[in-house]
Amino acid sequence: MAFGEIFHTDHPNHVTFQLNDKLAPGAYSYLIIIDGIGLICTCLWRQQKKTSRYLNETIAWYEQHYDLNRRPIKRVGGKGDFSLPDKYVHEGRYYVGEAGGLQDFMWGFGMRYAVTSGVMAAKAVLGECDYESEVRGRLVPLVRASAVNRFLMNRVGNRGFKMVANHWMRDQRKKGDGLVFMRWVYKPGLIRRMLWPVVRLGMLRRKQLADGRMVSRMPFRKALSRDAWEPSARGNEIAEHWNLVRKGGGKTSFSENDA
Template sequence: MKIKENSKTHIVGAGIAGMTAAINLSKFGKSVIIYEKNDSIGASRHGDLEGIENWILSKNLPESIAECGIDFNGIPKFPIFEFFVHLNGVKPVKIKSQEPFFYIVKRGTSSDSFDNYLAEICNSLNVKFLFNQSYDISKADINATGACRAAAYIRGAQIVTDLPNQVHLLLGKEFAPSGYAYLIINDGIGTMATAFKKSARANDPLNLCIQYFKTLGFDFKVNSTFANRGSFNLPNLWDIKNPIKIGEAGGYQDYLFGFGMRIAMHSGLSAAYKLSGKNFQSKIINRELNIKRRISFANRLLFENLSINNTKYLVNRFEKSKEPLNILREAYDWNWKKIIKSIKLTNQYAIRFS
């Protein structure tokens, strides 16, 4: 499907994926309108800190961001070269890398958020935003509306603290049933969150995370709490219905640890290529994204079935490695056994085809 010359391109959703699509469509000479149900850019977020990973896709992070038409150096961000892994009852382990594992960005409405950085690029390219407005999805060119069916639930807290900058990953059912939790602190503010599968347990995993860090002597104040959900879909190769679904609306997400921003951005780039008649470039990008999605699902299956001893073994392997980032990159390499396993076991998990 190619947009006719001089016609408007309609995108529903002003998130990371939608704005990336708009940026590239504008650079390809298209006139773009983005419809956003909220009253401003980033209004669906909570000022939380989030990571853009440096291991899932084949190209390194700066190169792949540039491929999306975005100046990597201009993004308000800070690199993470080390973090601590926590297992209940075990001393925290520090994992260090010579390359950044990921870059932390702020999400939300503030002027230094990643959302507003992308919006500024859109404005410079004359992309039109229509806030507090809906649009008939069936008539849109791109659906970038965000999470659909929930595959994971997120409970989080924004904190203020005098603690130095640091990142922590918490593993174990105490912190996040079939999931993970984390704490990110930067310049006196922080995000603590737990991403988990729905559980009948009475205890709130977020409160357990807060209590855990308090017992370690961490001094902080909870400023606000938030809740969200994550959506992940496996690709349906025979689905060619319009509009093009990108970002979480299309299931473009990492199912292992939820690092979805870079995948979402490239789904927006793929859509821009397709709507501009550049089908070959679109297919190349989508092929890699679909492979990585399936591998991330297989990785999730393996993660959920790890025993505590196997988890300890993997954490120790990361700790001892001189290049732990390469372990993560290898985990996302093509592997037929992983792909086949993900196909066979799809129906046992909260996953649907996009």
């Protein structure tokens, strides 16, 4: 689940990615600014009550570290689902991208999976390849590696996040490219292949979808004791300000039940 706020700002173009288990339980938050429009978003990978407090506190954190001069426009949100299907071709239909479970279990990304699987499906329709074999050979190992990464990340808090971030930054300074470390993280090597049976049994649950497909699905995790905390004074101020913005016409893309 993710919640964000879109706003006007006079801050220069900027992107920040943050690992913070308090502000984004089990996940991450980010700030993106492009040509005067900003987005602050926090992702929640554990069930929570009063979820709007996470967005308010995340906004407060970014305001503390960046001179945003934030002027809210609207708030957005959405839910994701992570599962691995038994088959990628079902009753004559080719399932691509997120619909086919081709999504990153660790961070929730999936645009490259969507494009790549879409091209594979098109080639299969033209008789140029076997879609099931192509997906299983080229994409499924990467998705499984991301599921193993998520399994490991679920077992660490801010201390583990800090270790990962510090190692990532050291590797980037040494090699001049932060993507080198990410390629290693997603490489489906021997250790991840050995851990996969444990992850499949320990983190995923079997489920039949409405269209008849069977999948191994990652359920939403329960909240932890460290998720119980009270909003800060600044967080409460941001919540009150947003209520005023809503009364003045500010919109949300999610229901009150979601927040």
